[in-house]
Amino acid sequence: MNLDYLQRILTSRVYDVARETPLQAAPQLSARLGNEVLLKREDLQPIFSFKLRGAYNRMAHMTAEERGRAVITASAGNHAQGVAYAGQRLGLRTVIVMPATTPEIKVSACRARGAEVVLHGDSYSDAEAHAYWLQAENGMTFVHPYDDPLVIAGQGTIGLEISQQIRAARYKVYVPIGGGGLIAGIAVFLKSISPQVEIIGVEPDDSDAMFQSLAAGERVTLPQVGIFVDGVAVRRVGAHTFGLAQRYVDRIVRVTTDEVCAAIKDVFDDTRAVQEPAGALALAGLKRDVEERGLSGETLVALTCGANMNFSRLKHVAERAEIGERREALLAVTIPEQPGSFKRFCRVVGGRSISEFNYRYAPRAEAHIFVGVQLDRADQRATLLDELAAAGYDAIDLTNDELSVVHLRHMVGGRAPEAVDERLYSFEFPERPGALLQFLESIDESWNISLFHYRNHGSAHGRVLAGIQVPEAALPRFRESLDRLGYRHADESENPAYKVFLT
Incomplete structure (x- = not known):
């Protein structure tokens, strides 16, 4: 089978329209990771994508x-x-x-x-x-986007270029995976001529159809996929691509949305180019793989494969990049409700920069603050928590709490003791004109909405946090109505940040 694909790749017609893209060094990232990092700049094609x-x-x-x-x-x-x-x-x-x-x-x-x-x-x-x-x-x-031998062969010309451009005899190539056409083409070519080359696929942790399929030994259809990394939001990989991945792909790495946002920033820092989420996916996987396997002194290639992103999404990327790089700690801290408390707290924080501070006065002995603290390295978060504990502060680490990062950081201080039987739910729905109105109109009017937060991030999906007053006896009917609603939803009523700030 690989000889057929080699012939198709070598006789491909791609250079009628496509360009041979550079394999560009990423000096800042290389120095930080202790490896030679090279970016295969497929975002420089005429359509800004491979x-x-x-x-x-x-x-x-x-x-x-x-x-x-x-x-x-x-x-x-x-x-x-x-x-x-x-x-x-x-x-x-x-x-x-x-x-x-x-x-x-x-x-x-x-x-x-x-x-x-x-x-x-x-x-x-x-x-x-x-x-x-x-x-x-x-x-x-x-014309199938990935599960066609000629499409796979066209993408495989990237592997041909890498083999001609790279100087190292042994190297690792990180490739984003959606339906699998890109990694199938690159893997079949490079493994056929250089079996020692390691091919590593990268998927978002909420769109990992290839990872699950390889683990199961057969193609798996995901019930749903995350759509922040919209370029790889595929529920089922291709038949051709799955067979090639089984034979030629060495490893799959899965990453979070925050890690993708951090990788977008990394590419920008080294190239001044802005990638779409799928365009930075491979680099996010490279960074995760370096950390997980302790890679050092190696040659690592990541495909920057697309730069078609709406400008409005940059706001969301910028917000999440620092968290993805783990350079910010988000904490809920209890301090005495008295003058000078914040000053004393800041003294414990020391020379670190406070990036966010949310607080609202309440007539009680203690105050709960939501605070963001800038870090130079990820391991400094544990040190900070230890220092706060030694100073007598009760601190909850919310850095990886999605509800806090997306919603509650903007809502600290809003308590409503009159809102009895309040249930807190988060919802996701496809973002399009009129989507929020459609969401509101679809909510059963039998229950009162006691809390509501929505923020448009310029993303492919909208997020709502809602408090809904539902008596205990009505819970079965309420949950049935949520199932009929059809949107992804989760009961957040036991979330610790919700209990600290809003109840």
């Missing part, structure tokens, strides 16, 4: 009969741009089905290249099902 390679290679090899029909595809954005670009160059009509959550920058780019864009569903899987229906109805040619 997806042009596979899409064009597939379409350039179409038969005359296939060219006579319109081309259709489903994509979260970058493959769509590749198909639109290729269609424009080859003179083909293209129809792109994209999830309604796709960043506007990707939708506009496709339309600018003459593609007909259809927005459908909230995930790639929804869009794919609708695209297949349109294909059957209209007799169009489907």
Whole structure:
């Protein structure tokens, strides 16, 4: 099988439109991690993503009969741009089905290249099902975003370039995984010519279809996927790509949203380029792998594979990057409710910078403050907690508490003793125009909303924190209504930060 793929890669048509991208050193990150870190800059392609390679290679090899029909595809954005670009160059009509959550920058780019864009569903899987229906109805040619040998071969030309550009005999390559086309193409080429090269896939911890499939020995369909890293939000990997990953991929690393945000900042610091979340995913995995395995003095390659991000999302990335790098500690601290308490607390914190301080006066003996403290290194958080305990302060570490990071840090001090039988729930729903109104209208009016927090992060999903007054006897009916609502939700009523600040 690998000989077939090698031939397809070596005879690929990608260089009709794509460029050979540089393998760029990341000196700041290399010094910090104690390894030589190199970035394969696929964000420098004409569509700011590697997806042009596979899409064009597939379409350039179409038969005359296939060219006579319109081309259709489903994509979260970058493959769509590749198909639109290729269609424009080859003179083909293209129809792109994209999830309604796709960043506007990707939708506009496709339309600018003459593609007909259809927005459908909230995930790639929804869009794919609708695209297949349109294909059957209209007799169009489907160009799969990852599970096609010619698409895989087009992406495999990246492996060919890396082999020609790198000087080290032994190295590790970190590749983001969505449906698996990119890692399949790179892995089959590099492992065929240099078996000692290590191929490591990287997935978000909430969209890890390849990790779960490899663990199970068969393709697994995820019930749902996170959509912050929208470029890899795939519920089921491809059949071709899964088989190649089984043979050629050495390891899968999973990372958090905060680690991806920190990696976006790392790329910017070394290159002044802004990656989309999927574009920085591989680097986030590289950093996690260095930490987990204690790698030192090695040559590590990470693909920066896409830079198509809405500008408004940068606010969310900036907020989470410091937490992802673990350079900030978020704490709930109990201090005496008396003049001078904050000053005494700051003396214990010492020369560290306080990045956030939320407090509201209450007529009682103790006050609860929410405080952010800047750190130089992640291990300083434990030292800070020890120092506070030695000084007699009761401190709760909230640094990794999602509810605190997203919502409660903005709501400290809001207590409502009159809100009896309050249940605290967090909700997620696809972010689109009118989504918040749709969410509010779908809430059963039988129960009073006693707390509500919503903040638009310019992301693909919206988040709401709601306090809802529900008597004990009505809980079964309430929970049934939440299931009918259909949004991802979680009962946060036992969250320690909620109990400290809001009840």
